[in-house]
Amino acid sequence: MTATLRLGTRASPLARVQTDLVAGAIRQHHPDIPIEIVPLASAGELRPDASLTDSGEIGLFTTTIQQALLRSEIDVAVHSLKDLPLQEPPGLIIAAIPSREDSGDALVARDGLTLADLTPGASVGTSSVRRASQLSALRPDLRALPIRGNVQTRLAKLDAGDFDAIILAAAGLVRLGLESRITDRLQPPHFLPAPGQGALAVEIRTNDSTTAASIAPIDDPSTRAAVTAERQFLAAAGGGCNEPLGALATVHDGVLTLTAGRYHDPPVTQTFTGPVDDPTTLGNQAARALLIDQLHD
Numbered sequence: 001m002t003a004t005l006r007l008g009t010r011a012s013p014l015a016r017v018q019t020d021l022v023a024g025a026i027r028q029h030h031p032d033i034p035i036e037i038v039p040l041a042s043a044g045e046l047r048p049d050a051s052l053t054d055s056g057e058i059g060l061f062t063t064t065i066q067q068a069l070l071r072s073e074i075d076v077a078v079h080s081l082k083d084l085p086l087q088e089p090p091g092l093i094i095a096a097i098p099s100r101e102d103s104g105d106a107l108v109a110r111d112g113l114t115l116a117d118l119t120p121g122a123s124v125g126t127s128s129v130r131r132a133s134q135l136s137a138l139r140p141d142l143r144a145l146p147i148r149g150n151v152q153t154r155l156a157k158l159d160a161g162d163f164d165a166i167i168l169a170a171a172g173l174v175r176l177g178l179e180s181r182i183t184d185r186l187q188p189p190h191f192l193p194a195p196g197q198g199a200l201a202v203e204i205r206t207n208d209s210t211t212a213a214s215i216a217p218i219d220d221p222s223t224r225a226a227v228t229a230e231r232q233f234l235a236a237a238g239g240g241c242n243e244p245l246g247a248l249a250t251v252h253d254g255v256l257t258l259t260a261g262r263y264h265d266p267p268v269t270q271t272f273t274g275p276v277d278d279p280t281t282l283g284n285q286a287a288r289a290l291l292i293d294q295l296h297d
Contacts (some may be wrong), residue, residue, distance in 0.1 A: 001164065003034075003210075004033075004034040004035070005026070005033050005034065005035050005036070005075050005076060005211065005214060005280060006017050006035075006036045006038050006073075006074040006075045006076065006127065007023055007035060007036070007038065007074065007075070007076045007077075007078055008035050008038045008039075008040055008065045008068050008069060008073070008074035008076065008078070009023065009037060009038070009039055009040065009065070009077075009078050010040065010041075010061060010065065012040040012150045012151075013039055013151070013152060013176065014150060014151055014172050014175060014176055015039075015078070016037070016039065017068075017175050018078060018080065018175060018200055019037055019078040020037070020062045021098070021175070021200070022078050022098065022200060022202055022218065023035045023037065025098055025218040026214060026215065026218060029214075029217040030214055030217075031234070033214060033263075036073050038073075039063065039067075040064055040065050040068055040074075044259065047276060050159070054085070057176060061079075061080075061083045062077075062079050062083050062084050062085065065077045065079070066089055066092060066203070069092060069203065069204070069205060070091055070205070071246045072205070074117065074212060075204065075205075075208065075211050076202060076203065076204055076215065077092075077102075077138055077202075077203040077204075077252050078200060078201075078202055078203075079200065079201045079203060080196075080199075080200065080201075081097065081196035081197075081199040081200060081227055081231075082169075082194045082195065082196040082197045082199075084192075084196070084201050084203075086231060086234060086235045088203075091205055091206055091207075091235065092203055092204070092205060092206065093203065093204060093205075093206045094201045094202065094203050095202055095203065095204045095211070095212050095215040095219070096202040096215045096216065096218045096219035097199055097200065097201060097202070097220060097223050097224045097227060098199075098200050098202070098218050098219070098220055098223070099198045099220040099222075099223055100220070100223045100227070101170075101171035101175060101198045101199075102170040102171050102174055102176055102198055103171070103193045103197050103199075103248055104169075104170045104185055104186060104187060104188075104191070104198070105131060105164075105167055105168075105169060105185075105186040105193060105197075106167070106168055106169070106170040106171060106173060106182040106184070106185055106186060107124075107156065107165055107167055107182070107183055107184035107185075107186055107190045107192050108158060108165060108166050108167075108168060108173075108181045108182060109164060109165035109166075109183045109184070110158060110159075110164060110165065110181055112183050112184055113164075113165065113182050113184075114183060114184040115138070115139060115165075115186065115282070115293070116184075117140060117163075118139070118164060118165060119240055120141040120142070121141065121142070121143060122143065122164040122165065123142075123143050123145050123162075123163045123165075124142050124143065124144050124145065124163065124164065124165045124166065125144075125145055125146070125147030125154065125157065125158065125162070125163040125165070125166035125167070126144055126145075126146075126147060126166065126167045127146045127147055128167070128194070129242055129243065129244050130194060130243075130244045130245060130246055130263060131144070131167050131191075132144035132244075132262050133244035133263035133264070133267070134186075134190060134191050134192075134244070134246070134267070135167070137190070137263060137265075137266075137267045138190050138191075140255065144231075146161065146294070147162075147163065147166060150215055151168060151172050151173065151176060152176075153179070154166050154168065155178070157180065158236075165183075167186065169183065169193070169198065169240075170182065170198070171197065171198035173227040188248060188259055188261075189259065189269045190267075192229055192246025192247060192248050192259060192260070192261040193246055193247075193248055194246065194247075194268065195230035195231045195233065195234045195245075195246075195247045196230055196231055197225045199223055199227050200217075202215055202218065211225060216271050222251040222276070225249070225251055225252060225276050225277070225279045226248075226249035226256065226279070227249070227258055227285070228249055228279040228280065229247075229249040229256060229258045229274075229279035229280070229282045229283045229286075230247040230248065230249050230258065230260075230283065231282025231283070232279065232280045232282075232284060232285040232287075233245075233247045233258065233284075233286045233287050234247065234283075235262050235283070235287075236283060236284045236286075236287030236288070237239065237262070237286075237287040237290060237291060244262065244263035245260070245261065245262055245263070246260070246261040246263065246265060246273060247259065247260045247261070247283075247286070249279070249282075252274050254275070254276050255273055255274075255275070256273065256274050256275065256276045256278075256279055257271060257273050258271070258272045258273075258274075258282050258283065258286055259271045259272075259281075260272070260286040260287070260290055261290075262287075262290045269272035269287065270289055270290065272286050272289070282292065
């Protein structure tokens, strides 16, 4: 009898949907493998009032699941890639990065307003330093206010009148079937997403060759190359959740294109190209270029 593959996930509705997507992709290639979804409460969910900006804990939503994986309580951990620390813990590896969903940010405003339509002084909920900096650069007359909670909680706060608008990852809204709530797509170059945004990371133990073989078919090489360049840019620039850095890479005809941004005052964005099989070098190149610009500011 084939052993059950246990997929660990955060308990939030979005995390469950994302894990169901991974489970479905695995079943397409291995319909004979039984799959069990194991929801786990992350530190971020146990501390709903903690601020990622204040704590600096980019792994707040991933550490609990990684620890369960290392203890062999689960076989696979499913993460939003942008939440995953830049350094893998010893003993773990990202075995697959499936095809990416929409990578961008989205505005959800009351009365269906776009960003340009918001009245001066309007409040926009976001706890992302990057998003707040981008918002300030584009609309300095608006007020960026902190907001926490899962997607549904944030939408409820908006609907209750706590904010005039909020900014969320478009991918989360799409995956939850809430795309109709989007009132404006926030696009480059003014809004570059967080590195890895819209992508999922499927993590396993490095010594688990059986699970690695089961997971391998759902890896998307183009998405992996793109997010590797983005995350390398973030790492080389010394970034984390407290730095206003954005990056978006795409693959077309064997060429990897990376647009990277640093949203201090003034904001700087640059675009770089390189071979798809060397995303690390491209990420380093972007970081060096933007850091040099910062020294000259």
